[in-house]
Every structure is written in C-alpha cells, then in structure tokens.
Amino acid sequence: MRGNRETRIFFSTELLGWYERSKRDLPWRRHRDPYNIWISEIMLQQTRVDTVIPYFHRFIERFPTIADLAAAPEEDVLKCWEGLGYYSRARNLQAAAKQVMERHGGTVPNTKAEVSALKGVGPYTTGAILSIAFNRPEPAVDGNVMRVLSRYFLIEEDVAKVGTRTLMEELAAELIPEGRASDFNQALMELGALVCTPKSPQCLTCPVMARCAGRLEGAEERLPIKSKAKPPRPEYRLTALVEGGGALAGRVLVRRRPDTGLLARMWELPHIPADAVPGEGAGLPDGPAMDRLATALAAAGVPARPGGALLNAEHTFSHIHWNLRVFRFDAEIPMQAPAGGGVSPAAVAETAAAYDAAGGEDTTSEYRWITREDMDNLAFPNVFLRILNGYFGS
Secondary structure (H helix, E strand, O other): OOOOOOHHHHHHHHHHHHHHHHHHOOOHHHOOOOHHHHHHHHHHHOOOHHHHHHHHHHHHHOOOOHHHHOOHHHHHHHHHHHOOOOOOOOOOOHHHHHHHHHOOOOOOOOHHHHOOOOOOOHHHHHHHHHHHHHHHOOOOOOOHHHHHHHHHHHOOOOOHHHHHHHHHHHHHHHHHHOOOOOHHHHHHHHHHHHHHOOOOOHHHOOOOHHHHHHOOOOOOOOOOOOOOOOOOOOEEEEEEEEEEEEEHHHOOEEEEEOOOOOOOOEEOEEEEEEOOOOOOOOOOOHHHHHHHHHHHHHHHOOOOOEEEEEEEEEEEOEEEEEEEEEEEEEOOOOOOOOHHHHHHHHOOOOOHHHHHHHOEEEEEEEEEOOHHHHHHOOOOOOHHHHHHHHOOOO
C-alpha cells in the first residue's frame, strides 16, 4: 500500500479536522436522507456544485419521494432536469426509482450488491450512497479523489486505466477511519473540489501539505497522469427555425426526437446533416443549405419558404460536437392551428423516401407548433433551449 502507516494516519486525521472546520453548507449535507444524497450525487456527475444547487431544490420539491419520482411522467422529469445536460442521468434515475419501488418497497437499499444493481449507479455512486447515507466504509473514488490521492501519494500511473482506479479504491478504503466513512469521503471530495484543484492547486492552504509526496517532489502540477481521451467527433448540421403565419402566427415548429438514442424523446428544432468539408464550416453555401432544408421540411409535411441565415450555435456532447447553422423559414401551410399546437394529420403525411433523400434521419417524428408558454412544459436539449430562449426574448 502507498505511504507508510504514519503518513496515512496523518492524512486521514488532518483531512477530517479541516473538513469539520471548513465544509460547505450544501443542502444534501443537512441530513443523511439516502434519496436526497442519491439525487445530489447523480446531479453532480460532470456538473459543478453551484450549478446543481438550484436544480436539486427544484427536483426535490417536484419529486419529494422515490414514489413521486417513479410515478411521474418522463417528460416532467426531463423538464425538471432541463439545462443540466447528460439527460440519460435523469432517465436512469427514474428507472432506478421504479426498481426501488418494485424490489425494495420504496426504501433505498443499503447493501453494495443492491445499490450497484440500480440503473445508472456505478462504483463511485454506490460508494457515495453507502458511505454518506449509511456510513458504510466503502470508497467513493471520482476524479477529485483520484487527483488528491495521486498527488499526496505520488502515484504516477495513468488514472484513466482500470488498474489504477482499482489501486485508488483500495487505497481510499484503507484511509477511511473507523466509524467516519461519511465525513471522510465527503472531506476527500471537498479537498479535491476546493483546494487540490486540477490547475494551480492551493498547496499553501492544504491541510495535508506537510506530507504530500507530490508537492515535496514538485510534481503537483503534472499529477495526476491521465491519457488524453479521444476528442468529440465534429458534426455539422443545418437547422430550421420555422415561423408560423396566419392562425399559427407567433408559433415556431419543433419536433420530438426518436424514442431511443441521443436525447431520446426530447424536443428540438428540425435539423439535418450537412455535407461537412474540412475548413469550410457546415460545408454548404447558405443557398443550397436552405434548399436542402426546405426539401426536408416539405417531405415532413411542412412546406416553408427560406428567410435567410439566423445564427450559428454549437454544443459538445461526450463524443460529438454539434456545429449548427440556423436558418429562418416562413411556413406555407394554409390551415388552422390544431388543438395543442400540433401539426394537422394532413400536414404530417411524411414521405420516407423523400425525407431520406433530403438528408433527414427519422420519419416518425412528432411535430408541434409552440409558443413561448409551451416551452414551460416541453423538455429541450440545452442548445435548442438557448436558441429558442433567444428567439422568444427570454
């Protein structure tokens, strides 16, 4: 095991003392409710604490119990999650809530096997729930924790490798003082978030600096060692913001994404792939790009007239980087606005072959004409949320 016994005891003792003096007052720390802790840990994945706090409050207010979350319409859950991104987290969370209702009578389980069997709950979240909520001596090793341990114990193995994570989990488990798993794991996360930061670590204010092997070797800036992940694949897309006229004045056309895959069942502006040419953005001049979009819209039952380029937008997912070129269109649909803002059946008589030929990707989308008020009930991915909020002046 890395470090001698005295070094490990110093680390655990000083870290706990620092945490007791300096810990942040976070809403999920005010009690040990396993449901609240579980929600917070899922939200905190890939997301900053300051961003999570208002979402946590709204989510708990809307779904105060596991039963409430399990029984809610998925769209309500996604709407409450809107803006946090990584929406599979919300879907998995609701699926896991249903598992808890079905298998555990609505009570969050407290064994490693049962917690880790929940949808979307990996090794880190399992350790966080068991240690923080139930004070079980389980390690909870995330990026913050691996950074702290790699510096303090001068671990120069690649933290992206499975073997290194296993080493870190074993080391973290050894460091947990008896009966203090909840506070210790939170302290370790806190140190990584506030002091032992990725860049410019605040070594002079660190409670364990005196025995930090990485600092003593002058290696704190280059640790942890992590092989670079493959950069997200760029995708160029042509996007239509279609404005209604006549009975549809003040409305914009949106569609729901397919039931599976990226951003499943969320709402968006219609868009199609562009012919990306290296060094040429979306790869098509605006004229041909609008022609392709118009053809795709017509095939989807929505004839529309191009009105010109509106804006560029982009968004990065874990594996894809979207570059959107957004064009304004005027709808040419002589019809009454249907109840609820949906496109009339006649207007959505899609022709699959024509839509595919125009560059479309799905032929079963649900289309709707929406106002700003409708956005309060529909869940949109972040990039389309920004575009629509800007358009409606929100």
